[in-house]
Amino acid sequence: MSIxxxxxxxxxxxxxxxxxxxxxxxxxxxxxxxxxxxxGEAPGRTEDIRGEPFVGSAGxxxxxxxxxxxxxxxxxxxTNVVKCRPPNxxxxxxxxxxxxxxxxxxxxxxxxxxxxxxxxxxxxxSVLGQxxxxxxxxxxxxxxxxxxxxxxxxAAIIYNQELAAIFESDIATxxxxxx
Numbered sequence: 001m002s003i004x005x006x007x008x009x010x011x012x013x014x015x016x017x018x019x020x021x022x023x024x025x026x027x028x029x030x031x032x033x034x035x036x037x038x039x040g041e042a043p044g045r046t047e048d049i050r051g052e053p054f055v056g057s058a059g060x061x062x063x064x065x066x067x068x069x070x071x072x073x074x075x076x077x078x079t080n081v082v083k084c085r086p087p088n089x090x091x092x093x094x095x096x097x098x099x100x101x102x103x104x105x106x107x108x109x110x111x112x113x114x115x116x117x118x119x120x121x122x123x124x125x126s127v128l129g130q131x132x133x134x135x136x137x138x139x140x141x142x143x144x145x146x147x148x149x150x151x152x153x154x155a156a157i158i159y160n161q162e163l164a165a166i167f168e169s170d171i172a173t174x175x176x177x178x179x
Contacts (some may be wrong), residue, residue, distance in 0.1 A: 006106045010083045011051075016099040018084035018092075024051035028079025028107050035178045036073045037077045037113040038062065039104065040153060041122040048085035053078045054154075061154035062119075065168050069175035079087040079107055081126040097126045108146070114178055116146060120153030138170045140177070149174050 001009075010027035010158075015017060026043040029052055038054070046056030051063065054062055063073050082092040082100045092100075116123050121131040128143060130136070133152055141148045149169035157163050 001106050001110060003028070003107065003110050006103055006110065010103050013083065013099075013103075016084075016085060016096050018082070018096055021087050022084040022145070023048045025083050026051055026053050026085070027083060028075035028077055028100045029053055030073070031075050032077070032111060034073070034075060034077040034111055035114045036075075036117055036174065037079065037108060037111055037115075038119060039123045039127060040080045040119045042080050042082040042089075044089055044155075045085065045087040052131065053080055057158055058153065058155035061157050061164075061167070062064070065154070065171040068168060069172050071171075071175055077107070077111055077113070079104065081123050090106050091122055101126075114147065115140070115148045115174065117151065117174055119151060120156065123153070124150055137166070138173055149177065 007027040011025045026047045040054065043053060044056050047053055066073055081104060082096050083103060084161055086092050086096065118127050121133050124133055125131050128141060128148060133150055134148045137152060139150060141150065152163050152167050154167065157167050
């Protein structure tokens, strides 16, 4: 499936209960030939309104960190484990994550990135079956022939400013890995 076809499927999806409470489904967005794919947890309020991933406060933190390291946002692909906003920004449950898994797998298969950057514990649990971002951040984990780079979710920086320098350092490391 092409990224365009995946997008169409996501937009019309009714596989789980989140379709009843969303304003918009939020398919991934970016370069379909990206070297880096970023995977977050789920859309937030701004993303739900606009139908685009990482366009709220956390998205600004991510965009700023990319820009500081010479990575154009248009050169990467950004998506989430879950494509619809859970009510009250709660963590998506296992059923919701499983409903969206085929879309995420299809995105990764279509793009074939060099590195997949996993943002936060929920994404790490969903994609790699493990959390512990604090222990594994800044590292490459290889699984099923793919390279995963783990770091904090940029939303964590909003709530804990002490993580900002670590997050920016991780993005700098990621930038060096793909250059």
